[in-house]
Amino acid sequence: MIYRASHDSGSIRGAVSLPSSKSISNRLLIIKALSNSPVTISNLSKSDDTSILKELFASQNKALEAKDAGTVMRFLTAYLATRAGEYTLGGSERMCERPVGILVDALRQLGAKIEYAGAKGYPPLKITGSALHGGQLVLDGSVSSQFITALLLIAPVISGPLSIEFSGKISSRPYISMTLQLLNTFGIESLWKNNKIKIRPGHFRETSIDVEADWSAASYWYSMVALAKEAEITLTGLTGSSIQGDSIAASVFSLLGVRTTFTDSGAVLTKSNEVAHEIGFDFTDCPDLAPAIIVTSAALRVPGVFTGIESLKIKESNRITALQEELHKLDVELIEISEIAVRTKMNPEPTSPASVLGSHMDHRIAMSLAPLGLMHTSVDIKDPEVTSKSYPNFWNDLKSVGFEIRPVK
Known part of the structure; x- marks a missing residue:
């Protein structure tokens, strides 16, 4: 057309x-899915990306398609790694050309069981959910902020503190700050000092929030x-x-x-x-x-x-x-x-x-x-x-x- x-x-x-902001909306949907406390979200984005994420959370399927939604692919990779069960996570042709290797490697260091169903470093992925542990990660600061956010969002539900140290210049810093601010709204504290973020496990508190x-x-x-x-x-x-x-x-x-x-x-x-x-x-x-x-x-x-x-x-x-x-x-x-x-x-x-x-x-x-x-x-x-x-x-x-x-x- x-x-x-x-x-x-x-x-x-x-x-x-x-x-409404889809960046905020997608983070909130992950937090809601991880939380054992009631979470009320008003003014949720009606974007395709957010709709895809909502549909996948409502689905009983183990074979999930992120389509062309980058945040959905990155956030769900980390989320599913913490959930019991075996999953496949794929996407559109373009999505399968977008690298996820850095995120997968980081999650594996925390105990995640993730394999590539196709080309190494790219979707689709085979994910077996397991209990993840904390650890100290060192990541290139120029990597996608969505990789960092995916790790930060699951930090409250893994065993032990998570430390992420950045080497080099940090890209999309405000998107990482957004994630930490939203987590703080739900009672999850973190410390970002110089080139290192530290975040401990915790319980999400009951919260109502409006999306900007x-x-x-x-x-x-x-x-x-x-x-x-x-x-x-x-x-x-x-x-x-x-x-x-x-x-x-x-x-x-x-x-x-x-x-x-x-x-x-x-x-x-x-x-x-x-x-x-x-x-x-x-x-x-x-x-x-x-x-x-x-x-x-x-x-x-x-x-x-x-x-x-x-x-x-x-x-x-x-x-x-x-x-x-x-x-x-x-x-x-x-x-x-x-x-x-x-x-x-x-x-x-x-x-x-x-x-x-x-x-x-x-x-x-x-x-x-x-x-x-x-x-x-x-x-x-x-x-x-x-x-x-x-x-x-x-x-x-x-x-x-x-x-x-x-x-x-």
């Missing part, structure tokens, strides 16, 4: 109810405000006092002409028209913001140098390759200058895409390209339905602020 996105006036106004609005989803609205002729968008329920690292979007997009005002209703986004002549940013702590920020700066013809992008290559798509291919259609080059950095090079005048923009079956690529419909007569986006992975109502929300979204093939 292809959607054609266009906007007659190029000006947007309205209020949008963002989806999703800052990752907010980034696409920041992009729309930046690219619109005029704009005033209220993102209801979005707060500045968030446990999500992606809340830094408000600061980064201020360099691209977006002003954020927090009110009792949420975050109000307006145009400041103060756009930097160039931009540089390190995505180490917030890789999910990269597509929206890189595409927006390119559309505004603001040259950029972006670092901390190495994890983008093992997401739902290789997001570096995907962005290179799609930005090329806008006469923008995304040049890799090292393993961890890219820069943009462009003609000064915006160019309308001459061909269909590909989502690469990646929700964040699709959503980062949609705002371009405000700057051009229209943009055509292939496989638009992938946005349901994290933001099921994305296209309807665009319609609510005046976009015309129609299938063309």
Whole structure:
């Protein structure tokens, strides 16, 4: 399927109810499954990833499919290792290309019984649940934060304290902090000092919790405000006092002409028209913001140098390759200058895409390209339905602020 996105006036106004954070939701579902105390979760994400996790918890099957949900694959690998029974855990073709070897090796050091059903280091997995013990793990700090989170989430139910020491620079630090803060809400204490986290077994206390609005989803609205002729968008329920690292979007997009005002209703986004002549940013702590920020700066013809992008290559798509291919259609080059950095090079005048923009079956690529419909007569986006992975109502929300979204093939 292809959607054609266009906007007659190029000006947007309205209020949008963002989806709930799937990062928080998925962590809470694991905690609820591990807890012997009542856990009440309000405003749970309706994303595909969270729905998959809910369905798998409700399933009586021993053969489980994470489909294309990375958090589900990583979190369930650790969770199932603590549950009695024999399981197989697989996923989509792309999921089986995403490495899990570091997580499996770490779990094996804690006593887990996990074997590879296919290629070594990759799903699918054969997991025999057993009683795990604590221990001291040393992990490369650049590994996926989801590996670290998977280990931290099961730490309260294993025998003995768990220590995780990081070597090198730590990636996606805010996502690890989010996990520790959520565990603390449930009475599980931890200590993170310098490059080491220590966490002891404990009992989850009875808790009721509301899931925050999703800052990752907010980034696409920041992009729309930046690219619109005029704009005033209220993102209801979005707060500045968030446990999500992606809340830094408000600061980064201020360099691209977006002003954020927090009110009792949420975050109000307006145009400041103060756009930097160039931009540089390190995505180490917030890789999910990269597509929206890189595409927006390119559309505004603001040259950029972006670092901390190495994890983008093992997401739902290789997001570096995907962005290179799609930005090329806008006469923008995304040049890799090292393993961890890219820069943009462009003609000064915006160019309308001459061909269909590909989502690469990646929700964040699709959503980062949609705002371009405000700057051009229209943009055509292939496989638009992938946005349901994290933001099921994305296209309807665009319609609510005046976009015309129609299938063309």
